[in-house]
Amino acid sequence: MSHGRDTSPKPFAVVAEFGTADALLEAAKKTRAAGYRDMDAYTPIPVHGLTDVMEWHDDKLGWVVFLHGCAGFSLGYFLEWWTSGGIAISNTALQVNGLNPYPMNVGGKPLFSLPAFFPPAYELTILLAAFGAVFGMLAFNGLPKPHHPLFNAACMGRASSDRYILCVEATDPRYDEDEVVEFMRSLEPLSVERVMTSEGY
Amino acid sequence: MSGNPTPVDKDLLVGQHTDASLDATIGDIILDQSRHNEPQVKTPIKGLMSSPWQIMFGIGFLLVNVLLLSITMLIWNGIGVWGNNQPVGWGFDIVNFVWWIGIGHAGTLISAVLLLLRQRWRNSINRMAEAMTIFAVMCAGLYPLLHTGRPWVAYWLFPYPNWLGMWPQFRSPLVWDVFAVSTYMTVSILFWFVGLIPDFATLRDRAKSKFAQFAFAGLSMGWRGSAKHWHRYEHASIMLAGISTPLVLSVHTIVSFDFAMGIVPGWNVTIFPPYFVAGAVFAGFAMVITFAIPLRKIYKLEGLITMKHFDWMAKVMLATGLIVFYGYIMEVFYAYYSGVPFETALLHNRIALKDAPYSWAFWTLILTNGVIPQLMWVPKFRQNMTVLLIVSTSISIGMWFERYVIIPISLTRDYVPGAFGFYSPTLWDFGMFLGTIGLFIFLMFLFVRFLPMINIFEMKELLHQKTHDHGHDEDHASGQPEEVLS
Known part of the structure; x- marks a missing residue:
C-alpha cells in the first residue's frame, strides 16, 4: 500500500453538528469572525448565504x-x-x-x-x-469521489437528511485541534467531532 | 431554488412535515420494496390478490411483448407490414412520433421554465415529469428509427467521415430533427441525473441493505453536500434550465418544420411552430395528470402532490388548450382566406360531412381537444379527480387525432386527383402503437419502484421556505428535529 509516503491517519478537520440551517449559518458567521478561513459546511439542502459567509466565491x-x-x-x-x-x-x-x-x-x-x-x-x-x-x-466539485475523510465522521450519516454540519479543515493556518474543538463547543452544537483521514489515503 | 422567490403558497405542502419525514415519505417507497407488493386489489382470478404496482407493471410488460413482436415482424418483413404506401408515406409511425415527442415536453417545461420563473409548485412534480420526458422521447425515437427500414444503419443519419464520401443534407428539416431530438434526449437525461445526485446521497445514507447502500453510493458519486458543491450545483442547475428552455421550444418547432417546410396543402402553414409547442405543453401536462392521480393514491402522496398542484396544472392545460384551439380555427381561416384551391379542397376534405372520408377524425379532435377541456373553467372540476382523469385522457386522445388529421389526411389528397388515395393502418401499426404505450407504462413503473419519484431535497427547500414565510404556525411543525426543540 505504502509508496514511500506516510499513509497513517492524520487529523483532517473538526466538525460540529447543528439542527437547523439558521443555526448553522449563525455558527458559520461566528467561526469566520473568529478568524478561521478553511471552512466548509455539509447540508441536505443548499443554504443560501453560506458561501458569502465563508467568503468563498467561484464563477x-x-x-x-x-x-x-x-x-x-x-x-x-x-x-x-x-x-x-x-x-x-x-x-x-x-x-x-x-x-x-x-x-x-x-x-x-x-x-x-x-x-x-x-x-x-x-x-x-x-x-x-x-x-x-x-x-x-x-x-x-471533484466528483465522482467515493472516498472522503469526512465520511469517517459519525454525524455525516445525517448530513443528507436533517443535520447541518460545519467543518474547519486542518489546512487552516490557525488550526489547532484542541482550540478548534473548544471553540466549536462554544457555538452550542448538537455534537462536535474530530475527523481523521482514512488509513492508506 | 435560487434568489429570493415569491412567498410559498401554504397549500403546496400539506401536513406535519420535517426533513426526516420527507425522507421517509419519499425515500422509503424505494428502500422498502415490500410496499410495491402489498396485495390490495382483487384480480379477476378468484382468491388472487395483487398490488396496484404488479397490475400496472404486468400490463406494461404484456404490451412490451406486443411491441417486441411488432418490431420483429417489421424487421423480418420490411415496412410493408405497415399501412403507409403511396400517396401516404407518413402514417401511424410519424403520427405516433410527434404524439410522443409532444408528451415529452412537459418534463423539461416543468423543470426548466418553471425553475426560471421561480414557480415552487414544480418541486413535487418535476422529477416525475422529467422521467416521463425521457421515456416518451425513447418511445418517440423508435418510430423514425424503424421507419428508416434498416434501423441497424441508423447511424447514417449522423455526420461522420465514411468511405462513401457522403455527408447529411443539412438543409433538410429531417436532419434538423435528428439533431434536435438527440440533443433533447441527451440534455433531458443530464438534467434528470443532476437533479437525482443529492437524492441518491440521501438514499445512500438512509439505506439499510448493503446492496442499496452500494448502488446509491455509486450513483451519488460521493456527493456530500458541501456548501461549495451546492454553490456550483445551483449555478449549473440554473444554467441548465436557461439552456433547456430554448431547447424545449426548438424541439417541437423543428418537428413542426418537418411539415411546415413541405408544400403539401395543410402542412405549409406558418402558425405551426407556436401551435405545435403549445400543443406539446398541453399534451405533456395531460399525461402528467394522468399518471400523478393514480400514483399519489397508491403511494399516499396526497400531502406532497396537493389539490393546489392539480388546480394549477389544470389551468396550464386550459390555457395551452385555448392556444391550440385558436390554432385549429386559424388553420381553417387560412385555408379559406388564402383562396388557394388546393388549401380550400383540403379544408373540405378535413371537415365536410359529405365526400370527406376522414372528417370524423377532425370532429373527434374538436370534441376531445377543443370542447371537453373547457370543463377546466369550472373550479370544482379542477378539484375532482375523476373529471381531471377524464379530461386529461380525452386530451391525450385529442392530441393523437390532431396529428392524424394533419399528417396522413393531408397526404391522401394533395394536388393531382390521379394520385389521390386512402390510408388505413394495419394490425402491426396498432401493435407498435399499443406497444410503445406499454413500454412507457413499463418504464414509468420501474422508475417509481427504483428511483425517488419526488425530488427530496427540493421538497426540503420548500419546507424551509414555508417555515420562513409563515412562521412556526399551527398546521406545521418547524423544520427542526424534535431533540433540538426540547
Missing part, C-alpha cells in the same frame, strides 16, 4: 458553459460549411478516408445556406453548453 462554471456553447455553435457551422464544399481537399489520402466535402445543389440555394444551417448549429450549441454545465460542475 468559473459560467465561463465554461459559455465557451462550450461557443464551441458548439462554431463546430456546427464549421461542419456544415466544410461538408458543403467550403474548401476543396486535393489530398487523396483524406479523400479515401471520407474526409472530402460533398457539395449538394438543393433547389439552387447557395452551397453555404446560412439560415437553413442554423438549426443543427443551434442544437450543438445547446448540447455542448449542457455538457459544460454538468461535467464542469462535477469536475470542479
Whole structure:
C-alpha cells in the first residue's frame, strides 16, 4: 500500500453538528469572525448565504458553459460549411478516408445556406453548453469521489437528511485541534467531532 | 431554488412535515420494496390478490411483448407490414412520433421554465415529469428509427467521415430533427441525473441493505453536500434550465418544420411552430395528470402532490388548450382566406360531412381537444379527480387525432386527383402503437419502484421556505428535529 509516503491517519478537520440551517449559518458567521478561513459546511439542502459567509466565491462554471456553447455553435457551422464544399481537399489520402466535402445543389440555394444551417448549429450549441454545465460542475466539485475523510465522521450519516454540519479543515493556518474543538463547543452544537483521514489515503 | 422567490403558497405542502419525514415519505417507497407488493386489489382470478404496482407493471410488460413482436415482424418483413404506401408515406409511425415527442415536453417545461420563473409548485412534480420526458422521447425515437427500414444503419443519419464520401443534407428539416431530438434526449437525461445526485446521497445514507447502500453510493458519486458543491450545483442547475428552455421550444418547432417546410396543402402553414409547442405543453401536462392521480393514491402522496398542484396544472392545460384551439380555427381561416384551391379542397376534405372520408377524425379532435377541456373553467372540476382523469385522457386522445388529421389526411389528397388515395393502418401499426404505450407504462413503473419519484431535497427547500414565510404556525411543525426543540 505504502509508496514511500506516510499513509497513517492524520487529523483532517473538526466538525460540529447543528439542527437547523439558521443555526448553522449563525455558527458559520461566528467561526469566520473568529478568524478561521478553511471552512466548509455539509447540508441536505443548499443554504443560501453560506458561501458569502465563508467568503468563498467561484464563477468559473459560467465561463465554461459559455465557451462550450461557443464551441458548439462554431463546430456546427464549421461542419456544415466544410461538408458543403467550403474548401476543396486535393489530398487523396483524406479523400479515401471520407474526409472530402460533398457539395449538394438543393433547389439552387447557395452551397453555404446560412439560415437553413442554423438549426443543427443551434442544437450543438445547446448540447455542448449542457455538457459544460454538468461535467464542469462535477469536475470542479471533484466528483465522482467515493472516498472522503469526512465520511469517517459519525454525524455525516445525517448530513443528507436533517443535520447541518460545519467543518474547519486542518489546512487552516490557525488550526489547532484542541482550540478548534473548544471553540466549536462554544457555538452550542448538537455534537462536535474530530475527523481523521482514512488509513492508506 | 435560487434568489429570493415569491412567498410559498401554504397549500403546496400539506401536513406535519420535517426533513426526516420527507425522507421517509419519499425515500422509503424505494428502500422498502415490500410496499410495491402489498396485495390490495382483487384480480379477476378468484382468491388472487395483487398490488396496484404488479397490475400496472404486468400490463406494461404484456404490451412490451406486443411491441417486441411488432418490431420483429417489421424487421423480418420490411415496412410493408405497415399501412403507409403511396400517396401516404407518413402514417401511424410519424403520427405516433410527434404524439410522443409532444408528451415529452412537459418534463423539461416543468423543470426548466418553471425553475426560471421561480414557480415552487414544480418541486413535487418535476422529477416525475422529467422521467416521463425521457421515456416518451425513447418511445418517440423508435418510430423514425424503424421507419428508416434498416434501423441497424441508423447511424447514417449522423455526420461522420465514411468511405462513401457522403455527408447529411443539412438543409433538410429531417436532419434538423435528428439533431434536435438527440440533443433533447441527451440534455433531458443530464438534467434528470443532476437533479437525482443529492437524492441518491440521501438514499445512500438512509439505506439499510448493503446492496442499496452500494448502488446509491455509486450513483451519488460521493456527493456530500458541501456548501461549495451546492454553490456550483445551483449555478449549473440554473444554467441548465436557461439552456433547456430554448431547447424545449426548438424541439417541437423543428418537428413542426418537418411539415411546415413541405408544400403539401395543410402542412405549409406558418402558425405551426407556436401551435405545435403549445400543443406539446398541453399534451405533456395531460399525461402528467394522468399518471400523478393514480400514483399519489397508491403511494399516499396526497400531502406532497396537493389539490393546489392539480388546480394549477389544470389551468396550464386550459390555457395551452385555448392556444391550440385558436390554432385549429386559424388553420381553417387560412385555408379559406388564402383562396388557394388546393388549401380550400383540403379544408373540405378535413371537415365536410359529405365526400370527406376522414372528417370524423377532425370532429373527434374538436370534441376531445377543443370542447371537453373547457370543463377546466369550472373550479370544482379542477378539484375532482375523476373529471381531471377524464379530461386529461380525452386530451391525450385529442392530441393523437390532431396529428392524424394533419399528417396522413393531408397526404391522401394533395394536388393531382390521379394520385389521390386512402390510408388505413394495419394490425402491426396498432401493435407498435399499443406497444410503445406499454413500454412507457413499463418504464414509468420501474422508475417509481427504483428511483425517488419526488425530488427530496427540493421538497426540503420548500419546507424551509414555508417555515420562513409563515412562521412556526399551527398546521406545521418547524423544520427542526424534535431533540433540538426540547
